[in-house]
Amino acid sequence: MSSNNTEKINKTKKIAILFMLIFFFLLILLISVSKTISDYRRLPTLQSEKKELSVRGDIISADNFKIASSKKLYKASVDTRHLAKDKKELFLQLFSIYSGIPYTKLKLKLENDKTPGYLVLSYNIDSRTAKNLKELAFKLRKLDVFVSRKVRGGKVLRGLSIVESGEKRLFSYEDTLTPVIGYVRKYESEKGKTRVKGIKGLERSYNKVLNESKDGILKGNRDVLSYISFDNNSVIRKRIDGATLKLNIPLKLQKNIELTLDLHKEKLSADEIIVSVVESKTGKVLTLASSNRFNPENIKQSDIPSLNVNAIEYQFEPGSILKPISIALVMDKGRIKKDELLFAHNTKGKPNKKGEYPKGRYKLGKYTIKDDHRFKKHYLSLDDIMIFSSNIGTLKYAQRLTGPEFYNGLKKFGITKETGIDLPYEREGVMPKVWQFAAGDDKGEDNVFKATVSYGQGMTSTFMQMIKAYTVFQNDGFMITPRIVDYLSHDGNKYKPYNKEPEKVISKKTANEIKRLLIKTVEEGTGRSAQIDGLTVAGKTGTAQIARRGKYLKKYISSFFGFVEDGNNAYTIGVTVINPNSTGRYWYYYYASQSAVPVFKEVTKNLIKLNYLTPKNDIISDKK
Template sequence: MRGRIKLLGFAFLISSAALIVRLFFWQIIKSQELANWARLQQTSGRQLQAPRGNILASDGGFLAATTQGWLVYASKSDVVSDAKTLANKLAPFFVDDPSLLLAEVARVQDLLSENGSVWIPLKHRVEDETKSTIEAMNLAGIGFEPEDLRSYPEASIAAQVLGFVGKDDEGLDKGYFGVEGYYDLELSGKEGFLQRESDARGIPILSGTSREISAVGGVDLLTHLDKTIQLIAEKKLTDGIEKYGAKSGWVVVMNPKTGAIVAMAAWPSYDPAEYWTFGNDYFKNPVISDSFEPGSIFKPLVMASALDAGAVEPDTKCDICGGPAKIDKYSIETWNKEYRPDSTMTDVIVHSDNVGMVFVGNRLGADRLYDYLSKFGIGQMTGIDLQGEANPGIREKGTWNIVDLATASFGQGIAVTPIQMIRAIGVIANDGVIMEPQVVDKIALDGWQSDIKPLAGERVISKKAADEITAMMVLAASEGEAKWTAIGGFGVAGKTGTAQIPVKGHYDEDKTIGSFVGFAPANDPKFVMLVSLTEPQSSPWASETAAPLWFSIANELFVYLGIQPKS
């Protein structure tokens, strides 16, 4: 019996010792870890998104701004109304379109009916007026938290240039497309963190302790966009689309000496403040993402290359211009079936002679043409600071056959983006030096400001060659097929281009893209501009659609920029 008692006593001592050791382990060795764990169970935290930087026009006016909005939430433990009643009261303030009201009521009711949720976000980005109206209803359990609201004060102006702000996979703001997408990191700033003591239900205790790491706001971006020129371009483009029955179109205005984009308009457009109401096709900027065969606006690049290489002179005679050019099994004709034997190179540009350009291409050769086009930036990304730029590429050097050379010489069988095209013509306007197109001019934050200086351009052609092709383009604008719409006295250097659209391996004569590209004044260019209209119904010819639209815009630019006519 005594042995059994001793055994039990020994077991008790062992158990007590083990318990003491265990208590020592948890209360002494692990005490800090347990305290930290307990605090974690009593706190809740969330990220604090930094105020997004603003995007401004060249005059300092806001194009995209961050203002204060409100998150409407429900504290489930304090709600006294049933989910259906509360949803019917709130939903009308969450939608603008009455046809969406029933769906919104159902959405809010579903959120309020979720099991296990104690804090329910109901609606993001509510404005002050709506918040005040809901507050006046004194709905128990409904509260508000401040949050950033992205607004676009000029509505749809420069929408494809700006892009928009949506949400990423974690529900945080993220820029998509255009400036918002390209500079998203800089605009976003650095997020902070808020940690607050909470009760067992996870609801923050107002009198509890809290710790906050402040967010750092994003930078402001000052762009080269001139609001006046942008408005002119958008208004004229919209009018031109309607007048000529075009499917779509674009206008780009650039300073050829710096590469600064002062206006970029595309139609159709959208409102970035309500981007979710538009389809994805509206978001991409066709000026940087769409490729097209340029047609005759490409001819100045080929001619400039031949002039620079010494393959031709302005007065060189074309010895094949008396009729269609026979290339392999194909016959290449002029656009109007008219032929001018012994045309000079100047005549070829003025009259937009396809046969004459075949002559120029043969003089230059495929490999040299490829090298020059590469220097003009054809087949290469321009590096413009907008998200979404595409590059259609160019056939590799050494793989061109005689048909490829012939068609490329007059702008068919080769694809470019509008931004590649205007940059290339800008080379001619800038005395033969290429510049990188640029939208943002300055970055600013808390009084600090830094210029984004244009990259030093490389010489593509000599100033002599640039002057020679400019003189040809001045005559093309004043004496070519679009002479009826030209404005005298300003020295416009320009070129029309009508390109058939390839459809399933062949060209459709009824589907064209009409373009006019030019710069002015020719002796000291203040702007270079490209205007294109896709599938105009009133006429397939650029001389009757894109050209008059170009001169209509240019006429207003002359007045706005204070450019005086010579005579």
């Protein structure tokens, strides 16, 4: 074999060997890459989970203003072990600018930290500031403000951390709608987050649904590059905040009436004035206002007496505003004869220059019951008794009922029973027992408990009980439960939080007759100054002394309860003035006609101004 052939064969072998080496190298590389990919896929599953904190639901007025809402808070902390010593000043300067926290405060906190590690700089970072601080954390790394530290298995670098820490409750209009809206208290949840719970008012009564929330979750397997790979085992859950309360109370009307109360409280030097406006047909509470309010975000020691909702928690003797109820019970039993007259017990003494006889005095056992009004006659009609608020006439009617009839009748009107309004801690009031009312029934004797309670003394009720009772006279004898919240909205669904049907209390005939008497009381009696041209105004005054430990004080509670109609709209309105000035130059302010009635009229004017009522004369003038 020639040398040329040998060379060719050797050359061919070399090329073949080279190709075989390249092939085996590529095969090994391919196997290696495949194994690596396969191994990566078979690495122990690393779970990645990201949570989005949910918050308490909002409370929104009828005209869509947020009365109460929650915002997320973030915690800003730094690991001081990774903070470069020569860059501390730069860190403090930049963090102060981005966070709005004073530089001196931050520096003091850093200097006082004697143990290296995580140092919390603030728990009260809002969402916008948190976003800016996260950007700052990235920039600080670029500026080498943080240095890595050796740990077993390598190095780590930790710097500025911004994480969700909880929520804060906001009350956008400060003291508006307090104490009804209530207040909250912070607590730490099982997950270490700051949450809030309702302590008083609507925040308390709807606490469960307001806090019925779920954090958002993004959870799945994490690959070696820290990306979440989604599969059938991944969890994606949107954040669901607590339920939203939509109120029946419009913010604009509420604020107008609160301003009215502030002015009258100062004028009357009263301890408190309470007002409510309720849609007579539906029970929707359009206003529940007090002159004593507080800022739920900044409760002071001096605010403590104002934290209670006295419209449902304060029990007082209602006085003469109870007379229409007492008379209605007798009338509904058919025990008041048409055109009958009752003796006024006012014959002792001569008439004065106006021809008025002395005030009536009625002896009942060891007690003497008096009338406040002087009459020009000795016998009173039903209209006289209601219009001029005769205690003697009312109690004589009440004696026509048996003890159980009177007791059960008052209960039916809701006296000494919870109204069912959507507020917590409602008080019931007190009155004599049924057996006390019944004493003397079998002998046909007058009963002192029946007598005093008939004109609103010797018992207590609450402001809201009287509001609810007065809805009977505008609803053909049916009683409507007052409601502050219109509906709840949660996770896209709306629903009513209650379903209370109207309660039949008295006949339509009786209700309409009491309504007529209440209208006449405003036209001719103690409520005359509540009149407004073009509107039907009705109501009853009541003035009672404040009792403490079984004794009456020289302090008074003055009330005016009634309703206003314009032909299309009807509202039940209550006003109670607690301890108006009853001494010195303005001693007469304690009379309801001088304190509660003027407030009632101003409230009605607010309803006109904001188009809840349209006087008939306005309609006529518009047409002209």
